[in-house]
């Protein structure tokens with residue numbers, strides 16, 4: 532029997548849009564804040580109780596972060612109850628299994644950056660038991676006040692109006708549990724995917740990273756595991772509307788978009804959407820199509836395997852042009868559109 536089950540709500544809350552704003556800002560951190568964040572959070576991860584006791588900016592409640600829990604792949608801390616933290620750990624293991632499924636045998640690749648990094652760290656064996664550097668770190672803040680204090684102390688104003696974020700520089704996931712379970716789990720599964728990808732696909736193209744993160748964000752936890760029963764129909768509607776106006780981003784352009792292009796907030800001429808919203812809608816629906824249609828899934832996995840072996844964006848572009856060529860995408864486009872139009 533699970534401690535907590537997310538209810539099925541019909542809320543169209545665009546956490547992704549808020550998160551984009553953060554992604555953009557964190558890609559250009561001010562040097563001082565950036566360095567401070569690395570130092571503070573690195574120490575925090577090693578000696579949480581010691582450091583938190585000394586960090587007065589975080590306020591008195593932050594000592595509750597000593598509530599901790601380990602699972603096979605995650606190290607969790609937070610200001611929620613131990614019971615809730617166990618439930619978050621359980622659901623994170625469910626979603627990790629779903630991430631792994633798509634990545635096949637990729638996780639055993641010895642050449643991934645993460646493994647190179649952790650082997651360089653030379654952690655003495657006696658410390659491995661208390662702090663496993665291979666675990667993904669997650670902090671769950673149990674109230675808006677805790678979350679605001681924590682994020683404001685480390686990230687200034689960037690985190691206002693957010694419900695969670697992945698901080699690439701320190702590979703840390705921060706999640707607000709404000710009692711809106713459906714939204715919290717959507718943010719958790721979305722952001723945890725960015726954390727996962729950062730380790731295994733360090734040069735992942737934006738469309739794939741956001742498309743898959745949005746896809747995993749549609750999962751619901753049940754007593755037995757995850758179900759993907761909440762397709763993002765608002766994104767499907769956007770794609771359908773823009774297709775009617777014949778103003779879709781061509782797929783060969785979408786898969787090569789850089790961050791500036793993908794996250795561009797400029798309103799598209801003659802449409803009620805920004806380029807970013809359309810890019811999200813197309814990336815998510817294309818990913819959902821590739822994941823859910825068996826004959827296309829092999830192509831997606833082949834592509835993921837090809838780009839997992841590199842940290843070079845240039846090599847990713849080359850793999851994209853080879854495996855997702857204009858010819859391939861021209862074949863996919865009508866099937867993808869039909870899938871989207873049936874889905875909403």
Ligand SMILES: [Zn+2]
Nearest residue numbers: 550721741744
């Ligand atoms: Zn995202």
